[in-house]
Amino acid sequence: MSELTLLKHIDNPDAPQIEIYEKSGGYQGLRRVLKDFTPDEVIDYVKKCNLRGRGGAGFPTGMKWSFVPKGDGKPHYLCCNADEGEPGTFKDRLLMERDPHQMIEGMVITAYATGCNTAYVYIRGEYGLSIRRVRDAVNAARARGYLGDNILGSGYSLEIHLHIGAGAYICGEETALLESIEGRRGMPKLKPPFPAVAGIYECPTVINNVETFACLPHIFRLGSDWFTSIGPADAPGPKLFALSGHLKQRGVFELPMSISLGALIEDYGHGALTGKLKAAIPGGVSAPMIPASGFDVGMDFSSLAAADSMLGSAGVIALDETSSIPVVARRITEFFSHESCGKCTPCREGLTWAAKILRRIEAGDGLPGDPDQLEMLCGGIFGNSFCALGDGAAWALAATLKHFRPEYDALITRKTATG
Ligand SMILES: Cc1cc2nc3c(=O)[nH]c(=O)nc-3n(C[C@H](O)[C@H](O)[C@H](O)COP(=O)(O)O)c2cc1C
Ligand code: SF4
Numbered sequence: 001m002s003e004l005t006l007l008k009h010i011d012n013p014d015a016p017q018i019e020i021y022e023k024s025g026g027y028q029g030l031r032r033v034l035k036d037f038t039p040d041e042v043i044d045y046v047k048k049c050n051l052r053g054r055g056g057a058g059f060p061t062g063m064k065w066s067f068v069p070k071g072d073g074k075p076h077y078l079c080c081n082a083d084e085g086e087p088g089t090f091k092d093r094l095l096m097e098r099d100p101h102q103m104i105e106g107m108v109i110t111a112y113a114t115g116c117n118t119a120y121v122y123i124r125g126e127y128g129l130s131i132r133r134v135r136d137a138v139n140a141a142r143a144r145g146y147l148g149d150n151i152l153g154s155g156y157s158l159e160i161h162l163h164i165g166a167g168a169y170i171c172g173e174e175t176a177l178l179e180s181i182e183g184r185r186g187m188p189k190l191k192p193p194f195p196a197v198a199g200i201y202e203c204p205t206v207i208n209n210v211e212t213f214a215c216l217p218h219i220f221r222l223g224s225d226w227f228t229s230i231g232p233a234d235a236p237g238p239k240l241f242a243l244s245g246h247l248k249q250r251g252v253f254e255l256p257m258s259i260s261l262g263a264l265i266e267d268y269g270h271g272a273l274t275g276k277l278k279a280a281i282p283g284g285v286s287a288p289m290i291p292a293s294g295f296d297v298g299m300d301f302s303s304l305a306a307a308d309s310m311l312g313s314a315g316v317i318a319l320d321e322t323s324s325i326p327v328v329a330r331r332i333t334e335f336f337s338h339e340s341c342g343k344c345t346p347c348r349e350g351l352t353w354a355a356k357i358l359r360r361i362e363a364g365d366g367l368p369g370d371p372d373q374l375e376m377l378c379g380g381i382f383g384n385s386f387c388a389l390g391d392g393a394a395w396a397l398a399a400t401l402k403h404f405r406p407e408y409d410a411l412i413t414r415k416t417a418t419g
Helices: 018-023 028-036 039-049 061-066 091-098 101-114 128-143 174-181 210-222 224-228 261-268 301-306 325-339 345-362 370-381 388-414
Strands: 076-082 116-123 159-164 205-209 238-245 251-256 277-281 315-320
Touching (some): 018 101, 018 128, 028 101, 028 210, 039 224, 061 101, 091 101, 091 128, 091 210, 091 238, 101 116, 101 210, 128 159, 238 261, 261 277, 370 388
Parallel strands (some): 076 116, 076 205, 238 315
Antiparallel strands (some): 238 251
């Protein structure tokens, strides 16, 4: 196991307390930033580190911040995406429950760099303990002068508010999230304009994931050389992987992105619970599944893209030989169909019909042409949806057909769903 940073104090029950965080170097990164860096220098430093967003798309964080206009006279807003609704993903929860000041410190650093004086944490409503821990951490940080007016005597001020989500997966999509913060129904908005230019109340808004923020204090405390020495050059820094499914060991692991899917499963998941694995989903259920023959792939953004999948939220779900892939596909598609916001026809109608076909295949009433019909539906949804929910749903379903088409055909002929 490589040395831990993000999860270093995760087993210490006192780690959420600010005094314990401070003793282990907490808020030193922020002190350094406020003393030695201008906002532009912070952005340049994060660009130099090549920190890429941990929320799903892997977008370069410093570049995103540099899109925020300067001297525009408008208020700027910061938002932490703590919605974590993607099935198979539970890494942000661990950070918020067990060591929440990393995220808070990262938010203050980001807000300073991008000229924000108001920040929101959009936090999943089901995460009761995370909500309490983040609220306590915000209050403790304010009491110690890391938040509020004139932070550490720097003249810079920031307030953080919590916004509790109501259980809609689509509210993790950044424009829907901003709509929800403004009190409207969470539905994606057209981009451009991107939130960095026109977000909350049409003002420039920066949105990053919990883990992205949590990396920042360490970057400014330990330096860019430390960060870039970990993992591949185009995906540096520590990364959290959530392992679940048919594995002997499940949980959240901090590793460099140079690890392969196979090594992650064998060395950290300790292999299949029983028998052998058939496939794995590498990055939450919108990431196309990879059959066991492809487990040699690197768990980084570009290697997984080259393997027709994606790192996404890095929530790995392992499936053993007892899993029926058409049944897995039905469950995933039903989730997306249920969570579709209904705004655009390809996603709303296409996923409804795909789920219906998958249900009838599972019930033993499948027709010989159903797999082709599903492929056609995926083709109609992918690339024609208004936001990435529809694309992800279609891509994930299409991968099950691409890799496991004989299972669909056998189920339609045999009429029982077994592995
Ligand atoms: C349907 C959907 C759900 C999403 N859910 C989340 C989420 O729960 N948490 C998250 O950080 N990003 C989520 N994202 C990605 C965000 O839109 C956004 O890209 C991310 O928060 C940016 O942060 P980052 O640059 O730090 O990765 C979701 C995207 C889509 C399309
Ligand atoms: S793709 Fe689905 S979730 Fe996204 S806007 Fe269209 S209907 Fe809504």
